[in-house]
Amino acid sequence: MTSHAADLRRKVEGELGYWDEEQEALAELSPGFLETWRRMASVPVRKNFLGAKNRALVGLAASAAATHLYAPGVRRQVRNAIEAGASAEELAEVLALTATLGIHACNIGVPLLLEVLEETGRHEASGPLTERQGELKADFTRDRGYWHAFWDGLLELDPDFFEGYLDFSAYPWRHGVLEPKMKEFIYCAFDAAATHLYVPGLRMHMKNALGYGATKEELMEVLEVVSLIGMHGAEMAAPILREELARYGST
Template identity: 40%
Template sequence: MSLTPEQQNLKQRFDAELGPAAFDETWSRMLKHAPEMFTASLRLTGVPKKKGYLSPKVQSLVHTRAALANGATKAEIVETLCLTSTLGIHAGTTGIPILCEVLEEQGKGIPKGLEGMNKGQLALKEDFEKKRGYWNTMWEEFLRLSPEFFDAYTEFSSVPWVNEGGKGVLEPKVKELIYCAFDTAATHMYQPGLKLHMRNVLNYGGTAEEIMEVLELASLLSISTMDVGLEVLDKELAKQSF
């Protein structure tokens, strides 16, 4: 597109702060239609980039093109996708506590904790701890109500933790930071999981600064409103020109 002097200055600032390779069609569209929002979005995006507590590769793992450009391998990107594929389990971890409340209200409550679990259920708990490296009491109700599904989920969620020679290709801290990213995202906001994975990050040697940087990166999801909306606007304006 043809840039005005003001837009050219903004493009040069973008290249200096985020790199020319980061300038894609969505940024170009925003620069064209909303230069003020482009400026504000550039500043917002640049904050975690400048801090750099996380490497550029780790910062960009959820963006395939950028991740490859920053040195990520195919295996690391695939493992990131495997990690984010576990997000759907929160249908259970959100719904099961509510189900248990309803059962309690109707006098049909289930036992608390590990008391009364059979050997098979306790073996599934041990298998989860071995493969995932932690345990949380939120899994106990799940294990009681559906041990078969819990067993299948353990295998499903453990793939990025036990492949490639038994440990995966991303370090445990990075895996937990990825969990934090999707738990805190505006489309999800799963607080119990977020707290759990923040704790795991710290237990694996991570820092508050690294977690904060993930929260900043996840906040950038809101810019996608402009990405999606301006593309629709362009298409509609094109129709009117005929």
């Protein structure tokens, strides 16, 4: 390793807490590019509004989200979080919170389904909530701390599934250890990620986070951490590129 590459490794490990095969390959292929990424990635580390542990938990949510599933990122953020003092309960809770991403199929699909049913004359006007539906709405509002209009259609069309999702999504709120603000940061993380970009959820969870005492600096840092997943494509490809260049004698 050249002195420049060794210095780059020292900085990345010191600031970001890892240096894996992916960074090794990038340092060999394009050290200047890796250096520009390091400078960008170190900004939230230097400003440190979230703190090292919470920053790693946000990074874990972005990597583990069903729309991304970047295993190297999951492993490095788990390690960073543990080294920063995260407990097994906190790490497991991040995974539970992140698993709620799948409900966005209903958040997007149910309003469209209702529109299509209305257009084709197959939607009967809904009356007042039944006693059970009213109880489920009250339970959701109590356990999750909010209600949004996009839940109305799901509650109308399939209260059984709504009840199942309520118990699933409320588990971290009923039994978890992360503070409410941090829970909302996790939702913001996977909603804002380039592999998801779920605007209604992001807007709502930003508002919820502010209601729980979050600052604009903390929310900005969540967005900055999640922005770094764009590098994962280069990380995944760099070792492959290095191998194929070696195969063809182009190193």
